[in-house]
Amino acid sequence: MVNISRSLPEFIVDHYMRLMAVVGVKSGIEPDWSLSRRFLELYSTHASKKSPQVAASYVYKILTGLGYEEMGEFSAYRYLHTEVDIDSKVNEKLEKIMKFRPAVIQVVRELGLWLHDYQVERYRMVVTLLRRTALDSNKSFLELFMDLTQELGKYPLAVAITVGVLERSDWGDTGKLKPFSLPNFDLNTSYPEVDLCLTVAGYYGYMRDIDFSNAKIYTSVVHLKSQNVSDMSRVQFTRLLMERGVVEAGNVSKIEDKDRYPLFFKKYKQRCKGPTKVTAPATDETVPVQERKAQATSDQSRSTSTDQPSFLTGSRKYKKYLVLPHKPIEDQHYVHV
Known part of the structure; x- marks a missing residue:
């Protein structure tokens, strides 16, 4: 759960918080907390009130219901059980929300x-x-x-x-x-x-x-x-x-x-x-x-190896993309192409 929390966009975390509020799950989340910390705090609160199985099932239902596709191996998560009943109010709200990709x-x-x-x-x-x-x-x-x-x-x-x-x-x-x-x-x-x-x-x-x-x-x-x-x-x-x-x-x-x-x-x-x-x-x-x-x-x-192909003519390769902390973007003003 920690791994998936690090990559969740604001759109997903905000809707997760709203949908959890529909079923009465809230937590003392501070405005300056990171998205990951907000998500994990709410998940932990839900898990302590119900169970890890129920909390994980709600996460899976909400994220997939929002059209979020970066689930990784979450579907094989050890706490995930299909027999958990999701509150009908959550399902109704999900149907009205525009999905992530559209x-x-x-x-x-x-x-x-x-x-x-x-x-x-x-x-x-x-x-x-x-x-x-x-x-x-x-x-x-x-x-x-x-x-x-x-x-x-x-x-x-x-x-x-x-x-x-x-x-x-x-x-x-x-x-x-x-x-x-x-x-x-x-x-x-x-x-x-x-x-x-x-x-x-x-x-x-x-x-x-x-x-x-x-x-x-x-x-x-x-x-x-x-x-x-x-x-x-x-x-x-x-x-x-x-x-x-x-x-x-x-x-x-x-x-x-x-x-x-x-x-x-x-x-x-x-x-x-x-x-x-x-x-x-x-x-x-x-x-x-x-x-x-x-x-x-x-x-x-x-x-930066010298044997890299031209980026216009070389073959396309699969790459790993790294996520690092945000740094300020330098303020440059461009006027020419």
Whole structure:
């Protein structure tokens, strides 16, 4: 139960709490508690009043009734018994609630109507990177999101990545998406290549057109064998640099202009170095995080190997996706594509 609690989105936890209240199960939950702690507190209260079997059966019924598909091995949970009768009031409420996946799609569809072209292009760049295959340039934001969910197989993770990309692309109105997002997710640490491509695209987006044009020419002459890049947009040029290995996760030295833009990559370099000191005491919640950080270091070292295929032409591979604590998204304002 602890394992499943760590990945539950706000949408699921909130509805679980409301439906438990319908049958009179409440607890002294504090507003500043994490989603995991809220869920476990309510589950424990229910289990103590009834039994672990009854509480687990209600969890299973509510989560599946909400259309939540990330159940893992919960159906084989040792306390789960099909003979437990679920209160009819809970079943009636569940029938009236929009399920998780349709609710996500509705929000994404509505959000796509308001996004600027350059924000959609940056999102397309990230989805292309993660799928490792070129995508139709005419695909809508919703279609790109569906491609991402197909690649990942997990809606909460796809939502978390989408939120991170939009916030890194000068779109801060992600409040309607966040209830469906994987909690405690840090895009920059979980996906170093995504952090890299968004940082580089932001670097060129920050430049004036004349500076960007000069930067393309210089970089092409020095690192791309004078390839014609004059018609490339900022996103297209970023993708080319990543494909050719001119920029790599943690290393942007080949394109950095320390005279005109000496501070732009400062935060990026700090992120790549990681925290210098861990001051938080170990708790039930932080110990698993520390273990995942160790795994992240191992995964990142493998991902930066020189024998990785081009992200546009290489074969698609199954990946493990890491969930780490949230860190503030750097506040960058982009005006160019």
